[in-house]
Structure formats: C-alpha cells, structure tokens
C-alpha cells in the first residue's frame with residue numbers, strides 16, 4: 001500500500017470517514033465548553049473531603065489521570081484513579097468520587113459507582129447518558145452532562161476539565177483561571193500549526209507521523225505532565241492509528257526497561273523512541289534522559305524528542321497531548337485506516353454483555 005500525501009486534503013477526508021480531524025481541530029472549543037458546563041453544575045458537597053477517587057476506563061479514565069498529574073503539586077488529600085471493578089477499602093463517605101464514562105455504560109465504572117453510593121460517598125458523574133445517568137438521576141446525584149456523538153477519547157476536554165473546576169469550586173485547589181486561559185491560547189495556536197492546511201515541511205505533527213510510519217512507537221515521559229502525555233500518546237496510537245505502542249516513565253524505567261533494549265536488535269530496529277520533554281523536569285531527570293538516550297538509541301530505528309509548551313502544568317500537559325492527537329491522526333491517514341472506529345473494543349463489550 002502506498003501511503004497518502006499528508007498535504008492532500010481530499011485524500012485525508014476520504015480516510016477520515018467519521019470526522020475525527022474536525023473533532024481534534026475543535027478541541028480548544030470543547031475545552032471552553034467543558035469549563036462552562038462544570039461552572040454551571042449545581043452540587044452541595046461538604047469541603048472536608050479526605051480523598052478523591054476518579055472511576056473511569058480508557059478514554060474516560062485518562063481524564064482522571066490528567067487531573068491527578070495536574071493537581072499533584074497542590075492537592076493536600078490523596079487522589080486515586082480507579083480502573084477496575086472494585087473500590088479500595090479506604091473509600092468512604094469522606095471520599096469525593098467522580099464517575100467518568102462517556103457512554104455511561106462501562107461496567108467497571110458502573111460497578112465502582114454502585115459501591116461508592118453504598119459507602120455514602122458524594123458522587124459526581126460525567127457522562128453523555130446511559131446507565132450511569134439513570135443511576136445518578138434515580139438518586140438525585142449531580143451530573144455533568146456532556147454532548148453525545150464523539151468517540152470517548154475525542155472528548156478529553158469534557159472528561160478531564162470538569163474535575164478541576166469542581167475541585168476549584170470546593171476550594172480544594174487554587175484558582176485555575178490563568179492556567180486555563182494560557183492553555184486555550186496555546187491550543188488555538190497549535191490547532192493552526194498542526195492543521196492539515198499547514199504543509200508537511202512546516203508541520204511538526206505531519207513530520208512525526210511520517211517518521212513513525214511502519215514503526216512501533218515507544219514513548220517515554222517522566223514524573224509529571226509528560227507521564228500522562230506519554231500514556232495518552234500510546235492510547236491514541238493504539239485507537240486512532242491502530243498500531244501497537246508502548247510507554248513508560250523516568251526514573252522508574254531506568255531500573256528495568258533500559259536493560260531490555262540490549263538484545264533483539266533486528267526486531268527493535270522497527271521501534272521508534274519518542275522522548276516527551278518538559279522544561280520543568282528536574283536536573284536529575286534531565287541527566288537520566290540524556291544518559292539513557294545515549295545508551296539505548298542505537299537499538300531503535302530512530303529517536304525524536306518532543307517538548308511541551310507553556311508555563312502552567314495544564315498548558316504543558318495539554319500542549320503535548322494535543323500534538324500527540326494530531327500525530328496519531330496523521331499516522332492513521334498514512335496507514336490508510338479510519339481513525340474513529342474501535343471495532344475490537346465494541347466487539348469485546350458486545351460479547352461481554354451476552355448471557
């Protein structure tokens with residue numbers, strides 16, 4: 001198969017049958033709407049919460065991972081993202097729960113919701129509808145009702161920002177207004193820079209996708225914004241571009257994975273190393289990344305570094321995530337696959353629901 005020309009808008013449109021590109025381009029707008037929706041939510045929850053738990057899977061659960069990373073330098077109570085059926089024992093009526101499910105029908109999230117309600121937690125749901133909406137409505141619990149019609153992973157603004165806004169409104173964290181404004185400005189600028197109208201030789205997203213074509217991405221971040229961005233890049237390569245991808249974080253990867261690049265060079269030659277970098281990473285991490293790159297780069301079929309933009313944690317996280325969304329989209333186009341459907345996830349959920 002001959003890969004398409006990424007500057008050929010007609011060819012891109014033909015592959016992108018369900019309009020993923022438009023959703024990615026509209027992401028700054030989505031973030032604005034998400035903030036407004038959460039500002040308008042009415043809820044009455046005491047502010048003496050002792051922990052926060054986000055229930056969510058996949059494209060919805062990562063909303064919790066993002067919030068966790070954004071808040072870890074200021075939130076004074078533990079924050080857990082629960083990705084499974086069972087809630088840990090510590091969760092009780094002093095745990096603020098967010099149940100996040102785009103469809104509202106994800107069984108792990110629904111199971112967590114039931115347990116949270118049983119234990120008397122205040123629960124805020126973020127969803128388009130489904131069983132989660134029904135369950136929350138039955139108990140008159142607050143719901144951030146978000147628009148239908150997107151792939152969950154394409155609704156990241158709706159699924160992450162309301163968590164921040166609610167915690168800010170409860171005075172559990174400080175004012176996020178400035179960070180949000182900075183982030184929106186950066187996203188607007190990036191939407192132009194990574195747009196399909198920007199030719200390949202001036203478009204970082206198209207250039208990276210071209211480098212990745214035919215390769216398995218291995219994405220390394222480090223503690224903080226680049227860790228969750230690395231996870232997001234991996235998931236977007238899986239779901240949009242339909243390729244395997246792997247991620248890990250410094251410093252932990254230095255204690256195991258670094259050694260794993262010693263043998264099997266004829267296989268690892270088909271892998272491409274992507275290092276997600278952040279101006280705020282510590283001197284020790286910087287040094288680790290540099291030494292590690294020099295040790296393992298030769299085992300890969302190429303390596304690239306990508307830097308976050310902006311000052312606030314929010315801007316640095318979202319700037320990287322946004323680039324990854326475009327790269328995964330262009331890689332889908334180069335692979336000749338429609339980025340939107342996730343057939344295997346749908347089949348799996350269907351089969352699981354059979355008696």
Ligand code: F6R
Pocket residue numbers: 057058059060061100101102103104105106109151152153154239342345
């Ligand atoms: C699909 C996607 C998936 C879903 C996951 C949970 O775009 O990203 O990872 O997010 O299967 O489903 P929801 O989000 O409906 O709870």
